[in-house]
Amino acid sequence: GNSVTQMEGPVTLSEEAFLTINCTYTATGYPSLFWYVQYPGEGLQLLLKATKADDKGSNKGFEATYRKETTSFHLEKGSVQVSDSAVYFCALSDEGWAGNNRKLIWGLGTSLAVNP
């Protein structure tokens, strides 16, 4: 079945450092890919998404490119801030764009701590 694999955390960085969180997936068809972020004590927020190969999703300085050839969707940010400290989840939308039977398949999450 479909699955998502994320790099294990925790990741600890200093402010202004470069961030990469790796995400690879296994899927049949052409799923959409997502990054969600969970701040301490809160629910999940959509960070960015990409719906087809070579699409780049971006938001708040974060970027991720849908790479079909490497089945990857790595999250990057050029200069992290303390406020970026959170848990980041990679997910794919099961079954693609077909009807309403859709669920998200999740990675286990990567905790990021940014120190001042």
Add this chain to the structure above:
Amino acid sequence: KAGVTQTPRYLIKTRGQQVTLSCSPISGHRSVSWYQQTPGQGLQFLFEYFSETQRNKGNFPGRFSGRQFSNSRSEMNVSTLELGDSALYLCASRNQGAETQYFGPGTRLLVL
């Protein structure tokens, strides 16, 4: 537009009891999904409802059930609670035909 709301935010129950959690989707969203989040298993899909019908179901025992009302509000119920049911339960809503799901803050359930 108001976001997804979930009530209650925190809940403490004992083994064997049952619990009902509530979710109000974003206005106009007719699809509601439920997820369980635990440190060990991560995020796992429970079920999705659309227009009062269950459209998709994850691999959870029958103790976990849900329903959706005509106003799209949804409830999930867990009967005969077990210690392992302690988790953050997240609800998400989306527009018909859209892929992006919007999450509520979750209900944190502790089973003693």
